[in-house]
Amino acid sequence: MELLSDQGLRLDGRRPEELRNIRCKLGVFSQADGSAYLEQGNTKVLATVYGPHQPRGQSRNKAPHDQVFVNCQYSMAVFSTGERKRRPRGDRKSQEMSIHLRQALVAAIRTELYPRSQLDIFVEVLQADGGNYCACVNAATLALVDAGVGMREYAVACSASLANGEVALVDVSHLEESSGGSNLTVATLPVSGQVALMEMSQRFHSDHLPKVLERAIEGCKDIHQILDGAVRKHVEETGRASGWGQVDRAGIAL
Amino acid sequence: MKEAPYSNIEKNFLKKALGEKKRLDGRQFDERRNLKINFGKEYGCCHVALGDTRVLAQISSEIQQPKSTRPNEGHIYVNVEFSPMSAEHVEPGKPSEDCVVVNRVLEKCLRESKCVDLESLCIIADEKVWTLRVDITVLNMEGNIIECSSIAALAALAHYRRPDVTSTGERIIVHDYSEKEPIQTSLHHYPICLTYAIFNKGKQIVADPTLIEEQTAEASLSVGMNAYRELCGLHLGGLALSDHTSILKVVQKAGIAAADIVQTIKKSLAEDEEARSKNEVVGLSVCIRAGRITTLCDQRMKVKVNSQSIQAAAEKLVAQNRVNKHTKWDDEGNETESGPSNKIIVNLGDCSAELQDASDQEMEESSDGEEADEDDDEDDDMEAEENKAEEQEDNVEEPKKDTNDDEDDDSEEEPVVLEQPKISPKKEFNKKKDKKNKSAKKTAHQASMEAGSDDELQVVQELTKEEKDRMKKVETLVLDDSEEEGTTTLTAGEMEVPSKKQISTPRSKQQRKRKKNQNQNQNQNRKNGQKPGGARQWYAQNAW
Numbered sequence: 001m002e003l004l005s006d007q008g009l010r011l012d013g014r015r016p017e018e019l020r021n022i023r024c025k026l027g028v029f030s031q032a033d034g035s036a037y038l039e040q041g042n043t044k045v046l047a048t049v050y051g052p053h054q055p056r057g058q059s060r061n062k063a064p065h066d067q068v069f070v071n072c073q074y075s076m077a078v079f080s081t082g083e084r085k086r087r088p089r090g091d092r093k094s095q096e097m098s099i100h101l102r103q104a105l106v107a108a109i110r111t112e113l114y115p116r117s118q119l120d121i122f123v124e125v126l127q128a129d130g131g132n133y134c135a136c137v138n139a140a141t142l143a144l145v146d147a148g149v150g151m152r153e154y155a156v157a158c159s160a161s162l163a164n165g166e167v168a169l170v171d172v173s174h175l176e177e178s179s180g181g182s183n184l185t186v187a188t189l190p191v192s193g194q195v196a197l198m199e200m201s202q203r204f205h206s207d208h209l210p211k212v213l214e215r216a217i218e219g220c221k222d223i224h225q226i227l228d229g230a231v232r233k234h235v236e237e238t239g240r241a242s243g244w245g246q247v248d249r250a251g252i253a254l
Numbered sequence: 255m256k257e258a259p260y261s262n263i264e265k266n267f268l269k270k271a272l273g274e275k276k277r278l279d280g281r282q283f284d285e286r287r288n289l290k291i292n293f294g295k296e297y298g299c300c301h302v303a304l305g306d307t308r309v310l311a312q313i314s315s316e317i318q319q320p321k322s323t324r325p326n327e328g329h330i331y332v333n334v335e336f337s338p339m340s341a342e343h344v345e346p347g348k349p350s351e352d353c354v355v356v357n358r359v360l361e362k363c364l365r366e367s368k369c370v371d372l373e374s375l376c377i378i379a380d381e382k383v384w385t386l387r388v389d390i391t392v393l394n395m396e397g398n399i400i401e402c403s404s405i406a407a408l409a410a411l412a413h414y415r416r417p418d419v420t421s422t423g424e425r426i427i428v429h430d431y432s433e434k435e436p437i438q439t440s441l442h443h444y445p446i447c448l449t450y451a452i453f454n455k456g457k458q459i460v461a462d463p464t465l466i467e468e469q470t471a472e473a474s475l476s477v478g479m480n481a482y483r484e485l486c487g488l489h490l491g492g493l494a495l496s497d498h499t500s501i502l503k504v505v506q507k508a509g510i511a512a513a514d515i516v517q518t519i520k521k522s523l524a525e526d527e528e529a530r531s532k533n534e535v536v537g538l539s540v541c542i543r544a545g546r547i548t549t550l551c552d553q554r555m556k557v558k559v560n561s562q563s564i565q566a567a568a569e570k571l572v573a574q575n576r577v578n579k580h581t582k583w584d585d586e587g588n589e590t591e592s593g594p595s596n597k598i599i600v601n602l603g604d605c606s607a608e609l610q611d612a613s614d615q616e617m618e619e620s621s622d623g624e625e626a627d628e629d630d631d632e633d634d635d636m637e638a639e640e641n642k643a644e645e646q647e648d649n650v651e652e653p654k655k656d657t658n659d660d661e662d663d664d665s666e667e668e669p670v671v672l673e674q675p676k677i678s679p680k681k682e683f684n685k686k687k688d689k690k691n692k693s694a695k696k697t698a699h700q701a702s703m704e705a706g707s708d709d710e711l712q713v714v715q716e717l718t719k720e721e722k723d724r725m726k727k728v729e730t731l732v733l734d735d736s737e738e739e740g741t742t743t744l745t746a747g748e749m750e751v752p753s754k755k756q757i758s759t760p761r762s763k764q765q766r767k768r769k770k771n772q773n774q775n776q777n778q779n780r781k782n783g784q785k786p787g788g789a790r791q792w793y794a795q796n797a798w
Contacts, residue, residue, distance in 0.1 A: 092358060093358075096354055099351055193497070193498070198489070200362075200478075201362045201487060203368070203484050205482075206479070206485050206506070210502055213502070
């Protein structure tokens with residue numbers, strides 16, 4: 001299957017540098033300290049954040065004395081894929097996902113602000129359609145913002161692939177993943193341009209790496225803008241409800 | 255048990271050294287550790303040593319039903335296990351996070367890069383396919399497990415042969431190796447995961463990191479790469495951030511290194527093939543006998559030193575006529591030169607310490623105005639043993655004279671442990687006699703001795719005056735039979751009554767001097783905590 005048609009369109013009609021539609025909402029749960037829902041095309045993810053709180057259970061031993069212990073849990077709903085399948089949280093892929101989630105988020109969180117405490121981040125994939133990891137990082141970032149956890153900047157992830165051996169594609173969908181495209185996932189802090197995590201599967205020539213990596217980082221920057229817009233809008237809405245941000249003509253808060 | 259972290263002092267030292275373009279073990283930034291690949295007797299068994307990191311890979315296969323989505327493809331399954339013997343903090347049971355990461359990286363490297371021709375593993379489409387299982391056991395963790403395991407896995411896959419199969423309509427016959435020539439697994443390409451540690455925001459990038467480098471590094475990058483410079487998986491770990499330009503730099507470097515390693519693998523495969531075709535005995539037991547895979551037997555310190563500079567220093571000391579160290583080892587841990595004729599001061603694996611000690615020794619000797627001129631070589635054990643026996647006799651009178659004065663001093667002293675790797679039955683006998691001697695019992699020295707213990711007497715410590723005096727008065731010998739397995743703990747008094755039956759030969763001052771040195775060394779070694787490498791080295795020398 002050709003990943004890119006002669007007209008330069010992808011299987012789902014996007015252009016190579018085009019992201020899927022992103023919709024997101026902050027503060028979807030009342031119990032959690034922070035929560036977010038994010039759709040990236042057909043990939044749908046829920047993220048919740050609890051904490052920072054006192055370390056509990058096993059993590060009491062793991063928690064370092066000078067920074068917060070970040071506990072991430074990735075899980076996929078049984079109905080998230082075409083094939084209904086029970087996925088115990090202990091399986092290797094989700095374990096790997098949890099480790100990678102933590103790696104990317106710890107890079108963004110100001111861990112030194114919360115010594116001797118624990119931060120729980122739970123992410124659930126409701127519908128999987130490629131780019132699960134990216135959607136999870138982005139949703140978790142929004143949930144962290146909602147929880148008011150101190151962060152250096154947004155942690156944003158994006159994937160990229162290579163079509164026809166030369167054109168880099170951004171934000172890979174499940175169809176593109178399974179029809180043989182290699183997949184490079186990058187988690188970045190987009191403002192400073194630093195890479196927190198990079199992961200690649202399948203195979204392409206190393207000469208193409210700069211191109212693909214560049215495309216993925218650009219994708220991250222685009223996603224960052226969208227997320228930032230959503231956060232601003234959310235703050236505005238919640239702030240307005242409480243009368244926050246309104247000033248009279250003399251500049252005094254009402 | 256938690257993994258013991260390195261101290262900030264050690265880490266800062268390492269970082270500072272890297273800033274000066276130096277690594278702790280003397281390698282260049284791009285230089286990898288010594289790679290040794292050995293194959294087992296069975297097909298698909300491979301032991302890889304990358305420096306001191308050891309990994310064992312074993313391939314096995316069975317016939318299974320294929321997945322309905324891919325009816326004409328076999329499977330490959332990768333399983334990595336950290337053996338509890340590999341490091342202190344590894345516990346049996348649920349795989350640790352590190353283990354999961356290594357496992358996934360290897361899976362990506364081997365399976366998702368499609369290096370194995372899975373279609374060739376099909377026997378009957380939709381019914382029977384071969385499943386290859388790659389079991390990797392990490393035996394010793396000394397950094398860079400990913401690279402070592404990926405080399406082991408790949409070499410084992412290339413080495414493995416599965417039994418031939420014929421299908422006769424309904425039945426499938428799996429032929430024994432003796433019936434039909436087994437079939438090699440066909441590999442499309444040879445991907446290897448190369449690991450780099452990134453320091454100082456990408457300013458220093460180090461290939462093949464050791465344990466301390468891994469723990470100190472800000473990030474580590476594993477690059478799956480084959481000889482054609484195709485990327486087959488990539489993993490950036492660590493909690494620090496890195497610039498993406500440094501990543502690209504690493505990937506460029508990895509291409510060359512990968513081709514190099516693939517060459518090494520192919521070479522060792524060809525050697526093994528040749529040995530098998532000549533009907534030579536192959537397998538890990540042969541390697542063990544040849545001393546090729548015993549851990550740490552070859553080097554006591556992991557520092558690579560410029561042997562020429564040491565040689566020069568040695569020559570200088572020889573010129574000053576103050577030298578009495580003569581043992582030299584090659585990389586395999588075999589002794590290459592020894593004896594008084596050699597004018598080499600140090601064990602080359604252990605330069606700085608040895609030089610220092612040599613100077614200590616000089617001081618001691620010059621103060622004694624005597625020169626002890628013999629070698630402390632293990633091979634001379636028997637000879638030494640005789641000498642010691644003579645020494646015993648020699649010292650008979652002395653303790654007797656001094657026992658009373660001596661007792662006070664000695665009883666205050668801490669128990670001193672002396673170790674000798676070999677013993678003749680005669681000696682054992684002597685010792686038993688000694689035990690009976692009541693006067694000796696008061697100043698009992700406790701001695702515990704492990705079989706094959708430290709026999710290295712190269713480190714000669716400066717004698718304190720007290721100790722010297724004591725050594726003259728007291729000759730304590732604790733002897734151990736190295737042929738006995740297990741540990742013997744003996745309590746022995748001062749050696750006073752050696753058997754008169756023993757042959758007495760004229761003893762020289764030299765011998766006595768040497769004896770003292772040896773004892774002193776052993777005391778010192780024990781007090782300072784034994785050198786871990788010593789016992790192993792001795793064992794490597796003498797066991798086979």
